[in-house]
Amino acid sequence: MPLKYIYFDLDNTLLDHNNAESRSHEQIYNQFPVIQHVSLGDWLKTYKEVNHNLWVQYQDGEIDRDELQFLRFHNTMAELEISTDRSKEIGHTYMETYREFWDWIEDAEETLEATCRKFSVGIITNGFKETQHKKFKKLKIARYTDRMIISEELGVLKPHPKVFDHATDLAGVERDEILYVGDSYSSDIVGGINAGWKTAWYTAAESETEPEEKPDLTFDRFSDLRRFLHLEL
Numbered sequence: 001m002p003l004k005y006i007y008f009d010l011d012n013t014l015l016d017h018n019n020a021e022s023r024s025h026e027q028i029y030n031q032f033p034v035i036q037h038v039s040l041g042d043w044l045k046t047y048k049e050v051n052h053n054l055w056v057q058y059q060d061g062e063i064d065r066d067e068l069q070f071l072r073f074h075n076t077m078a079e080l081e082i083s084t085d086r087s088k089e090i091g092h093t094y095m096e097t098y099r100e101f102w103d104w105i106e107d108a109e110e111t112l113e114a115t116c117r118k119f120s121v122g123i124i125t126n127g128f129k130e131t132q133h134k135k136f137k138k139l140k141i142a143r144y145t146d147r148m149i150i151s152e153e154l155g156v157l158k159p160h161p162k163v164f165d166h167a168t169d170l171a172g173v174e175r176d177e178i179l180y181v182g183d184s185y186s187s188d189i190v191g192g193i194n195a196g197w198k199t200a201w202y203t204a205a206e207s208e209t210e211p212e213e214k215p216d217l218t219f220d221r222f223s224d225l226r227r228f229l230h231l232e233l
């Protein structure tokens with residue numbers, strides 16, 4: 001079946017989350033001397049591990065969003081044996097700074113624009129409702145689509161079938177007429193394949209382990225996605 005509907009993931013597919021995250025960490029590192037007791041490299045490495053584990057707990061419903069946002073700084077500092085006194089303030093400053101650095105991944109905006117001229121387009125994202133709405137606003141995504149599905153609003157996260165079934169209903173087309181473009185093999189590609197969709201895996205941000213089931217397209221430059229969709233800029 002020819003494609004009719006294209007859904008995109010947001011973080012690290014359209015919006016450069018990795019860049020905003022590291023630049024924001026650099027900023028809090030320079031701003032809070034307590035963190036400078038360890039190297040920036042050790043700080044980032046520990047934060048990423050702690051944050052990842054907390055996201056798994058959040059995904060399993062063991063902790064809520066506020067706990068995640070607090071604990072990822074508190075636990076990183078505790079693990080690195082530095083004072084946790086200002087962890088709440090540091091977490092707050094991080095979120096403020098993180099927002100300032102939100103920007104498109106290279107070539108992503110042009111590709112989204114070209115895609116919505118030819119197909120119906122939507123966004124499906126995990127992440128915090130409030131933050132994701134602010135990201136849509138900052139990138140002015142409403143110029144390209146008003147269909148934004150935030151999994152937190154459905155009470156489950158990708159790759160849960162409920163997210164993809166809901167998105168299928170909203171698209172109003174057959175399952176194999178939908179393509180999902182995303183960077184996470186475990187959330188986006190597995191979720192899309194299980195839903196009977198076609199999938200395009202963007203691997204430039206972070207390529208995980210060798211996939212068990214191949215996506216219809218694996219790409220690390222948006223020009224490859226445009227070629228796959230027969231799009232002109």
Ligand SMILES: [Mg+2]
Nearest residue numbers: 009011012183
């Ligand atoms: Mg992503």
